[in-house]
Amino acid sequence: MQESVDTILQGIKWIIPEIILATAFLVILVIGLIKRGNSLVKGLTIIVFAGVFILVASDLYTTSPIVFGMLRVESVSSFIKLLLNFSALFTCLISTRVKEHLSEYFAFLIAIVLGAHLLTMTSNFLMIFISIEIISISSYVLAGYAFDKKGAEGSLKYFLFGSVSAAVMLYGFTFLYGLTGTIDFANQTFTSALLDSQNALAYLSIFFVFAGFLFKISSSPMHFWAPDVYNAAPAPVVAFFSTVPKLAGLVVFVKFLLAINLFGQTSLNWQLYLAAIAIATITVGNFAALKQNSVKRMMAYSSIAQAGFLMIGLIVFLPQGIHFFLFYATAFVIGNLLVFLYINSFENGGTTTIAEYAGFGRTFAIPIVFLLIGLVSLTGLPPTAGFTAKLFLFSSVWTAFEQQGHTILMVLLIVGLLNTVVSLFYYLRIPYYAFLKDGKPAFSHNILHFENFLGAFLVVMLLILFFQPGLLMSWINKINFVL
Amino acid sequence: MIDTLTMMILLGAFLFTTGVVIIVTKKNAIMMLLGIELMLNASNINLVAFNQSHPATIDGQMFAIFVILVAVCETAIGLALVLRVYQYYQTSVPDELNELKG
Numbered sequence: 198m199q200e201s202v203d204t205i206l207q208g209i210k211w212i213i214p215e216i217i218l219a220t221a222f223l224v225i226l227v228i229g230l231i232k233r234g235n236s237l238v239k240g241l242t243i244i245v246f247a248g249v250f251i252l253v254a255s256d257l258y259t260t261s262p263i264v265f266g267m268l269r270v271e272s273v274s275s276f277i278k279l280l281l282n283f284s285a286l287f288t289c290l291i292s293t294r295v296k297e298h299l300s301e302y303f304a305f306l307i308a309i310v311l312g313a314h315l316l317t318m319t320s321n322f323l324m325i326f327i328s329i330e331i332i333s334i335s336s337y338v339l340a341g342y343a344f345d346k347k348g349a350e351g352s353l354k355y356f357l358f359g360s361v362s363a364a365v366m367l368y369g370f371t372f373l374y375g376l377t378g379t380i381d382f383a384n385q386t387f388t389s390a391l392l393d394s395q396n397a398l399a400y401l402s403i404f405f406v407f408a409g410f411l412f413k414i415s416s417s418p419m420h421f422w423a424p425d426v427y428n429a430a431p432a433p434v435v436a437f438f439s440t441v442p443k444l445a446g447l448v449v450f451v452k453f454l455l456a457i458n459l460f461g462q463t464s465l466n467w468q469l470y471l472a473a474i475a476i477a478t479i480t481v482g483n484f485a486a487l488k489q490n491s492v493k494r495m496m497a498y499s500s501i502a503q504a505g506f507l508m509i510g511l512i513v514f515l516p517q518g519i520h521f522f523l524f525y526a527t528a529f530v531i532g533n534l535l536v537f538l539y540i541n542s543f544e545n546g547g548t549t550t551i552a553e554y555a556g557f558g559r560t561f562a563i564p565i566v567f568l569l570i571g572l573v574s575l576t577g578l579p580p581t582a583g584f585t586a587k588l589f590l591f592s593s594v595w596t597a598f599e600q601q602g603h604t605i606l607m608v609l610l611i612v613g614l615l616n617t618v619v620s621l622f623y624y625l626r627i628p629y630y631a632f633l634k635d636g637k638p639a640f641s642h643n644i645l646h647f648e649n650f651l652g653a654f655l656v657v658m659l660l661i662l663f664f665q666p667g668l669l670m671s672w673i674n675k676i677n678f679v680l
Numbered sequence: 681m682i683d684t685l686t687m688m689i690l691l692g693a694f695l696f697t698t699g700v701v702i703i704v705t706k707k708n709a710i711m712m713l714l715g716i717e718l719m720l721n722a723s724n725i726n727l728v729a730f731n732q733s734h735p736a737t738i739d740g741q742m743f744a745i746f747v748i749l750v751a752v753c754e755t756a757i758g759l760a761l762v763l764r765v766y767q768y769y770q771t772s773v774p775d776e777l778n779e780l781k782g
Contacts, residue, residue, distance in 0.1 A: 322743070323739075323742065323743050323746060326743075326746070326747070326750070327746060327750065330750045330753070330754070334753055334754060334757050337757055337761065338757065341761070341764070345768075346768045346769070346779050347779045347780055349761070349764045349765045349767075349768050349769075350765060350768075350769075350777040350779050350780055351780060352761055353709060353761045353762065353764075353765045353774060353777070354774060354777075354780075356757065356758055356761050357703075357709065357712055357716075357758075357774060360716045360754055360758065361703060361716060361719070363754075364699070364716055364719035364720050364723070365719070367719075367720065367723045367747065368696055368719065368722060368723050368726070370723070370743075371692075371723045371726035371727050371730065371740075372726065374726075374727065374730055374734075374739070374740060374743070375689075375726065375729075375730035375733070375734075378733075378734035378736075379734075379739070380739045380740075380743060424780075425780045428780055429779075429780060
């Protein structure tokens with residue numbers, strides 16, 4: 198008894214960021230109960246996210262023993278945690294329009310970040326299920342935070358889709374537990390037992406588990422919820438949804454993939470299926486985005502396509518694949534936040550469709566130029582970080598093709614490159630309307646100083662990552678990924 | 681004669697399939713909630729049954745308890761969302777909600 202108490206007490210020092218988040222969640226809820234509409238909660242949430250960011254950054258390369266048998270602190274999850282807290286902090290800064298139920302709003306943001314933290318740190322089926330549900334249940338509520346007809350519809354559809362995919366994933370977990378006798382997939386028992394039972398049941402249950410993960414990263418064929426939810430939710434929430442749950446889901450997905458790949462001894466070629474999923478995701482996302490009129494709907498399909506690109510880093514099954522995935526994730530988070538920063542401020546003025554951006558280039562010169570830089574980075578053109586990130590990813594696919602010789606990797610490379618060209622057409626539609634079409638903005642108050650300050654910060658980061666990618670890569674290269 | 685484990689797995693599979701069929705065929709959101717509940721309970725049966733063949737730990741039974749807990753939270757949120765949709769649309773059939781088109 199005394200022994201297990203000691204182990205638990207020793208483990209606590211590894212999960213201080215998570216404890217801070219959990220405490221802050223409760224404190225903010227209580228503040229909301231005492232005093233409604235308190236603006237104190239926003240400041241408190243920003244301080245919490247900034248504090249957790251600094252705490253994680255100060256201890257980036259430590260690898261802990263397994264905490265409570267459930268969680269494990271290692272450098273990949275710490276790096277992703279930085280990105281999670283960065284985009285959460287940013288979401289708080291741009292959530293100016295939310296007026297109702299303020300404390301619940303920030304409490305749910307903290308809960309999602311807490312769930313995402315736990316999801317990146319675990320390799321335990323029980324913990325994965327609980328953290329995915331923490332993220333999902335809070336997301337269902339946040340999706341309806343516009344408090345209108347659309348919001349209610351979006352969150353109900355999100356809920357039905359999400360619960361079904363979580364239930365399917367759980368059913369897959371139970372069979373993997375039955376086959377291997379352990380609920381920890383990083384465990385030696387799991388890999389050796391799975392190696393002995395390479396049968397249809399094991400494959401089917403792994404595909405069931407994929408359903409849950411693919412839903413969280415909004416990848417095809419589980420992407421149908423994304424456009425509706427993104428369209429209905431407020432813009433800051435969309436910025437949050439398109440980064441935080443996606444990255445956390447990808448980290449646990451890569452761990453699971455390494456476990457089921459059984460060091461290359463599996464009899465089923467997982468790379469083939471995953472590459473097919475990535476190709477479908479990129480193609481569906483990009484081509485559906487072409488014919489959208491609503492800005493947020495277009496960005497929803499764009500984030501589906503980006504999920505496909507992010508998956509490429511996992512599919513190559515190379516150590517540098519993980520590094521390039523982390524670089525791409527950083528570029529994607531910064532570019533995406535930059536775009537949503539301005540989509541949010543223009544939406545506050547009533548602009549929601551692409552055609553309504555006509556003539557904005559004259560009134561809002563600096564915002565549209567910054568928006569253009571963000572969109573160019575998402576497309577993957579120089580001189581932005583997106584170009585470097587895509588270059589790294591595609592070069593890793595090429596290396597993997599040379600080493601492993603699978604044709605599917607060549608197809609993936611070609612489809613990825615062609616889709617980059619396709620994405621140019623829809624990403625540049627907003628700047629096209631803003632600069633080349635005549636029109637008058639529906640609102641003219643040109644006071645976006647705060648947004649421009651934040652935007653300039655992000656633009657500088659995008660440019661620095663293009664001209665000096667070594668700064669970040671030397672950081673990332675020190676990350677040692679072990680299951 | 682089938683042994684108990686197989687029977688339990690078959691029961692779980694039956695519940696899971698029933699849940700999926702309900703979700704696909706029924707149009708009402710509350711019926712879909714019932715279907716989701718059946719799917720989660722199928723997993724619970726599996727977990728507890730598989731625990732009998734791996735008796736060294738009680739991982740499966742622990743897992744089942746957590747699943748029950750999460751299922752309750754999910755149903756609470758789900759019913760709240762259905763209620764709100766009903767306030768706006770006077771219906772709880774997801775197919776009849778058509779504000780979001782694209």
